[in-house]
Amino acid sequence: MCLAIPGRIVEFAAEPSFAVVDVTGVRRKVNVDLLRPDGLAVDDWVLIHVGFAMSRISAEQAEEQLRLLTMLGEATLAAEEVEGYQFE
Amino acid sequence: MKYVDEFRDPQLIRRTADEIRRLMEPGRHYRFMEVCGGHTHAIYRFGLEDLLPDSIELVHGPGCPVCVLPMGRVDDGLALAVEHGAIVTAFGDMMRVPGRRGSPLEHIARGADIRMVYSPLDALKLACDNPDRQVVFFAIGFETTAPSTALTLRRARSLGVPNLTVFSNHVTIIPAIRAILDSPDMRIDGFIGPGHVSTVIGCRPYEFVARDYGRPIVVSGFEPLDVLQGIVMILRQLREGRAEVENQYARVVPWEGNLPALQAMAETFELRPYFEWRGLGFISQSALGVSAAYADFDAERRFELPGVRVTDPKAAQCGEVLKGVLKPHRCKLFGRECTPEHPVGALMVSSEGACAAYYNFAHRRARLEEDAAPAPAAAAG
Numbered sequence: 131m132c133l134a135i136p137g138r139i140v141e142f143a144a145e146p147s148f149a150v151v152d153v154t155g156v157r158r159k160v161n162v163d164l165l166r167p168d169g170l171a172v173d174d175w176v177l178i179h180v181g182f183a184m185s186r187i188s189a190e191q192a193e194e195q196l197r198l199l200t201m202l203g204e205a206t207l208a209a210e211e212v213e214g215y216q217f218e
Numbered sequence: 219m220k221y222v223d224e225f226r227d228p229q230l231i232r233r234t235a236d237e238i239r240r241l242m243e244p245g246r247h248y249r250f251m252e253v254c255g256g257h258t259h260a261i262y263r264f265g266l267e268d269l270l271p272d273s274i275e276l277v278h279g280p281g282c283p284v285c286v287l288p289m290g291r292v293d294d295g296l297a298l299a300v301e302h303g304a305i306v307t308a309f310g311d312m313m314r315v316p317g318r319r320g321s322p323l324e325h326i327a328r329g330a331d332i333r334m335v336y337s338p339l340d341a342l343k344l345a346c347d348n349p350d351r352q353v354v355f356f357a358i359g360f361e362t363t364a365p366s367t368a369l370t371l372r373r374a375r376s377l378g379v380p381n382l383t384v385f386s387n388h389v390t391i392i393p394a395i396r397a398i399l400d401s402p403d404m405r406i407d408g409f410i411g412p413g414h415v416s417t418v419i420g421c422r423p424y425e426f427v428a429r430d431y432g433r434p435i436v437v438s439g440f441e442p443l444d445v446l447q448g449i450v451m452i453l454r455q456l457r458e459g460r461a462e463v464e465n466q467y468a469r470v471v472p473w474e475g476n477l478p479a480l481q482a483m484a485e486t487f488e489l490r491p492y493f494e495w496r497g498l499g500f501i502s503q504s505a506l507g508v509s510a511a512y513a514d515f516d517a518e519r520r521f522e523l524p525g526v527r528v529t530d531p532k533a534a535q536c537g538e539v540l541k542g543v544l545k546p547h548r549c550k551l552f553g554r555e556c557t558p559e560h561p562v563g564a565l566m567v568s569s570e571g572a573c574a575a576y577y578n579f580a581h582r583r584a585r586l587e588e589d590a591a592p593a594p595a596a597a598a599g
């Protein structure tokens with residue numbers, strides 16, 4: 131499993147524990163309970179690990195992370211992993 | 219250095235590498251341990267060793283969850299599918315880890331119902347969709363991953379899912395670092411502290427490294443510049459005669475960690491009195507079992523498990539590599555009997571494993587011959 135996949139929050143789910151994130155065009159629900167106390171907003175960037183948003187990061191950090199993942203050919207793997215989440 | 223020109227700021231990378239050289243004492247050999255497998259992976263995939271002087275040796279630590287799992291635990295997990303007929307779910311990292319009678323993948327080929335998942339929440343979903351089956355989540359990972367299992371347990375209970383249990387193999391990083399510091403054959407001058415684990419536990423738990431053992435530890439990020447800056451900060455401490463916990467990765471790691479994560483873990487897990495680690499042996503209070511409050515969701519309470527200790531194949535030297543006393547390519551099986559396609563040990567399976575990192579990053583191989591000259595002073599402990 132990837133340790134940290136950068137994703138952008140595009141909307142909040144009906145259930146407060148979940149938000150929809152966009153990872154290089156792939157959209158999936160992830161659990162945001164670990165970050166909710168920080169007051170997340172749409173367009174915030176988060177690092178995702180096994181279906182859970184673990185940390186909030188800046189847009190620049192996210193961009194750099196995605197660039198590194200792409201450079202190493204690991205961006206597709208990250209997107210596949212997020213696409214693989216079965217829970218909804 | 220293949221990638222340096224593609225980095226966002228190659229100038230800055232080069233300046234940082236120069237700074238490392240400036241801070242070193244002439245004639246001194248430094249051994250720094252990167253505790254976390256994520257760092258091992260980053261160091262090799264970016265070829266960072268090529269930027270470092272030869273007198274800085276990076277020693278790979280125990281922070282690779284599937285690598286430290288003893289074979290007996292893999293067999294116990296497999297027994298849940300084979301003997302108890304449960305659907306066993308596990309991360310992809312586990313799928314090719316060898317058990318005594320083969321890996322999970324080989325067991326699938328023989329008809330065991332083992333399924334790969336990307337999240338513990340997938341296991342919960344499977345349990346909801348298969349109410350007439352027992353579903354077990356084979357949980358692995360350090361404090362990075364344990365909160366996800368913890369929140370899944372909470373959710374399973376609030377939804378009243380009766381057929382999901384967790385086979386917990388979660389481990390904690392602090393006792394492993396202490397075991398390494400206490401190990402007589404281990405001389406480490408400083409630590410590159412784990413980034414993701416620290417987003418959960420914060421920086422305070424590392425204070426004993428500085429206070430009791432007089433070693434610098436710098437929590438660092440995973441980008442090339444992060445790792446190099448972490449090394450600069452360690453060298454500065456050594457130069458100035460300091461030993462402190464510092465946070466290079468403050469943009470992601472809060473000093474106090476993640477409170478909701480720590481609370482969820484405290485509620486759903488309890489420290490086991492002791493747990494066996496491959497290579498490090500039994501370490502007290504180093505692993506998380508499902509707590510009494512969540513006993514109904516504990517696979518070890520619900521099912522009878524063989525619980526047999528299995529020794530690794532004799533020629534495999536995974537334990538010594540895990541402790542950092544042997545470089546991966548010095549293992550007698552490396553690249554011969556043991557390859558990523560046919561792994562003998564888990565260190566060759568996981569992307570965070572030192573053997574896989576060595577094997578996969580070919581640029582590194584050219585240098586193997588060079589340092590293959592002196593015989594390893596390994597296996598003393």
Ligand code: SF4
Binds near residue numbers: 535539550561563573
């Ligand atoms: S090469 Fe294989 S057997 Fe040897 S230490 Fe690495 S994983 Fe273990």
